[in-house]
Amino acid sequence: MRLVVVVDDGSATRTILARMAMTLGADIQVEAFASPIEALDWFGDTNIPDLVIADCRMPMMDGAAFTARIRALGWGGDVPVMVVTAQEDREGRISALAAGATDFLSSPVDHTEFLIRARNLLQLGWHQKRARSPVQLEQELENSRAAQAEILRGSRDRLLQVIDTVPALVSATDAEGNYIFVNRFHARVMGAGQGRNDAASQLRDRQVLETGLPTARYEESIADRYGMERILLTSKIPFYDDASGMRYVLTTSLDITDRKKAERELHHLAYYDQLTGLPSRSKLETEMQVLLRQRGADGPPFAFVLMDLDRFKGINDTQGHTIGDLLLRKVALRLRTALPRAGIIARLGGDEFAIVHDVIDAADAAHMAERIVGIFARPFTLGDRVTSVGASAGVTLFPARGATFETLLKRADLAMYRAKNEGRCRYAFFDEEMEQAFAATTELEQALRRAVENEEFVLHYQPQIDLASGTLCGVEALIRWVQPGGDLVHPGCFLPLAEETGLIAPMTVWSLREACRQAARWQSDGIHIRVAVNLSGVLFRQHDVHRLVVDATTEAGLDPSFLELELTETAVIENPESAGRQLAALQQMGVSVAIDDFGTGYASLVYLTRLPIHRLKIDRVFIQDLGSSPGSRAIVKAIIALGKNLGIRVIAEGIERQDQLRWLEEQDCQEAQGFYFGYPVPPAKLQDLVDSGTLMVP
Numbered sequence: 064m065r066l067v068v069v070v071d072d073g074s075a076t077r078t079i080l081a082r083m084a085m086t087l088g089a090d091i092q093v094e095a096f097a098s099p100i101e102a103l104d105w106f107g108d109t110n111i112p113d114l115v116i117a118d119c120r121m122p123m124m125d126g127a128a129f130t131a132r133i134r135a136l137g138w139g140g141d142v143p144v145m146v147v148t149a150q151e152d153r154e155g156r157i158s159a160l161a162a163g164a165t166d167f168l169s170s171p172v173d174h175t176e177f178l179i180r181a182r183n184l185l186q187l188g189w190h191q192k193r194a195r196s197p198v199q200l201e202q203e204l205e206n207s208r209a210a211q212a213e214i215l216r217g218s219r220d221r222l223l224q225v226i227d228t229v230p231a232l233v234s235a236t237d238a239e240g241n242y243i244f245v246n247r248f249h250a251r252v253m254g255a256g257q258g259r260n261d262a263a264s265q266l267r268d269r270q271v272l273e274t275g276l277p278t279a280r281y282e283e284s285i286a287d288r289y290g291m292e293r294i295l296l297t298s299k300i301p302f303y304d305d306a307s308g309m310r311y312v313l314t315t316s317l318d319i320t321d322r323k324k325a326e327r328e329l330h331h332l333a334y335y336d337q338l339t340g341l342p343s344r345s346k347l348e349t350e351m352q353v354l355l356r357q358r359g360a361d362g363p364p365f366a367f368v369l370m371d372l373d374r375f376k377g378i379n380d381t382q383g384h385t386i387g388d389l390l391l392r393k394v395a396l397r398l399r400t401a402l403p404r405a406g407i408i409a410r411l412g413g414d415e416f417a418i419v420h421d422v423i424d425a426a427d428a429a430h431m432a433e434r435i436v437g438i439f440a441r442p443f444t445l446g447d448r449v450t451s452v453g454a455s456a457g458v459t460l461f462p463a464r465g466a467t468f469e470t471l472l473k474r475a476d477l478a479m480y481r482a483k484n485e486g487r488c489r490y491a492f493f494d495e496e497m498e499q500a501f502a503a504t505t506e507l508e509q510a511l512r513r514a515v516e517n518e519e520f521v522l523h524y525q526p527q528i529d530l531a532s533g534t535l536c537g538v539e540a541l542i543r544w545v546q547p548g549g550d551l552v553h554p555g556c557f558l559p560l561a562e563e564t565g566l567i568a569p570m571t572v573w574s575l576r577e578a579c580r581q582a583a584r585w586q587s588d589g590i591h592i593r594v595a596v597n598l599s600g601v602l603f604r605q606h607d608v609h610r611l612v613v614d615a616t617t618e619a620g621l622d623p624s625f626l627e628l629e630l631t632e633t634a635v636i637e638n639p640e641s642a643g644r645q646l647a648a649l650q651q652m653g654v655s656v657a658i659d660d661f662g663t664g665y666a667s668l669v670y671l672t673r674l675p676i677h678r679l680k681i682d683r684v685f686i687q688d689l690g691s692s693p694g695s696r697a698i699v700k701a702i703i704a705l706g707k708n709l710g711i712r713v714i715a716e717g718i719e720r721q722d723q724l725r726w727l728e729e730q731d732c733q734e735a736q737g738f739y740f741g742y743p744v745p746p747a748k749l750q751d752l753v754d755s756g757t758l759m760v761p
Contacts, residue, residue, distance in 0.1 A: 232245075233249060268312045283297055366420050404420070523543050
């Protein structure tokens with residue numbers, strides 16, 4: 064763009080001149096000012112005009128003085144200046160030309176004349192710039208070179224200052240390996256004038272100089288000025304000095320010593336147990352995968368042993384976690400001492416340990432397992448305490464079908480729980496039946512979870528007979544699982560699993576609500592009998608039983624006095640405060656409470672005097688042995704007498720023969736239940752028995 068500057072104190076004339084200047088060409092930029100002072104301030108060192116058009120007569124500074132000021136500027140000698148004067152102003156024209164004006168234009172300005180004169184002046188200015196003397200051009204070139212050299216020196220100095228502040232070792236070496244530059248960090252780490260002149264570094268320098276290619280980053284270990292090891296991440300690149308033609312190697316090294324230390328610490332945290340120092344589960348899995356690859360499908364045998372302490376939780380709970388941690392460290396030490404040739408001894412978590420040990424055969428593995436269990440024969444000294452603890456171990460052998468870390472761990476776990484179930488403080492070997500049983504249990508659990516979700520259950524009802532009148536006084540609601548195909552699953556097949564998995568809680572809630580609905584239907588049909596529902600002790604830990612009963616009876620419209628809750632002694636004793644508080648609230652509603660399987664649980668009878676108990680159920684095991692066991696007869700007599708003395712009714716369950724019934728009647732037992740009177744049946748069948756007179760309702 065070519066710059067044209069218009070200066071005139073008259074706004075109309077200034078506007079006309081500016082518009083005419085715009086018609087000089089598409090590459091014209093016009094700037095207009097009302098006074099010479101404004102224009103001079105705007106010029107500075109960067110806004111250099113290609114043509115100046117100025118009025119001759121302006122206040123404060125006329126055209127001649129303005130022209131003189133322009134010529135005094137460093138760039139003003141070659142800029143064309145055209146002065147606009149009145150036709151009769153001869154003095155003004157002469158003054159302007161004397162001050163250095165290039166041309167003048169008479170006012171009023173003719174547009175055509177303006178364009179011709181302005182274009183000529185722009186062309187003149189362009190030729191003047193090109194027609195500088197060789198001396199001027201040489202001087203300008205020299206000045207430019209000097210300025211560039213100064214800039215380069217300044218840039219180098221600033222670059223060196225920056226390099227000196229970089230927290231990395233930066234150095235330059237020549238073809239002979241001599242150091243020509245080291246930055247401040249390098250000098251602080253290695254010492255002034257010191258470098259790494261080892262053979263490996265020099266070899267890489269030669270490769271860089273010969274190939275002209277940089278190296279990839281690599282880690283190296285060096286000794287610093289104090290002899291301390293440092294880990295560096297280093298790279299080397301070639302560079303050339305254009306002035307001297309010399310070739311150098313620039314080496315940059317980041318000190319990653321702290322990072323490598325942190326990585327080692329993280330690795331130890333990830334792969335080693337912080338309490339015992341043994342390998343962790345992650346480390347065990349990694350090592351096992353390597354071992355299995357090395358040995359192949361039929362490699363040398365080894366035993367995989369999973370072991371945990373028996374009743375360790377009791378030690379933690381009674382003696383504190385500090386003592387528990389100390390015990391775990393002592394166990395780890397004994398294992399390492401007893402099994403010095405073990406491939407791996409790892410702590411998986413909690414009180415669980417795993418051992419991998421080469422063996423000759425199964426007998427050798429059994430001997431090794433005996434040693435593991437045997438280290439617990441001696442008590443442990445834990446501070447000022449002496450504590451005895453046992454251990455159970457499960458053993459599985461390699462080679463084996465489908466041997467992976469996960470399968471070996473699972474098989475050893477199954478064997479360990481076999482050992483626990485057989486009495487603890489022992490070991491057991493894995494066999495295929497365990498896996499089959501585990502698979503069946505897992506499948507059953509999944510099916511049971513679906514059954515709970517879909518409510519695949521029904522209730523059957525077993526009669527309870529008042530022995531004084533011989534009439535039906537109540538029924539016990541017993542849950543049955545109806546599979547999608549219509550088959551009934553016996554309670555003994557799924558209730559223990561439901562207790563173990565916690566599914567018993569939603570099943571019990573469903574049974575309570577369904578039993579209340581059925582009892583209400585019977586009442587509307589004129590059958591007024593007590594319905595007993597078994598409550599799991601889990602409910603007292605997870606739910607508000609009182610609220611559950613209120614909701615169930617209210618929803619069904621059932622009089623609570625026709626509902627009885629059967630609890631085991633264990634459920635009552637394990638939750639005495641919660642059970643007592645909620646049972647008292649239930650008693651106020653009219654709900655009765657029976658103790659199921661009485662005589663087989665806790666020996667404490669205090670709860671009979673403190674809790675609102677209405678009925679004791681003699682367990683079937685005593686009834687079955689009445690004919691052959693004097694002890695069972697004595698216990699049954701004692702329970703009946705206890706009930707009479709406490710004002711608690713007694714019901715005997717499991718009656719299958721007439722002689723059992725006659726003997727119980729002789730002892731004044733009030734109620735009875737069992738196959739002798741009837742099997743558990745669906746509600747419709749029970750109603751048919753009542754309607755037919757087979758079961759009499761008082």
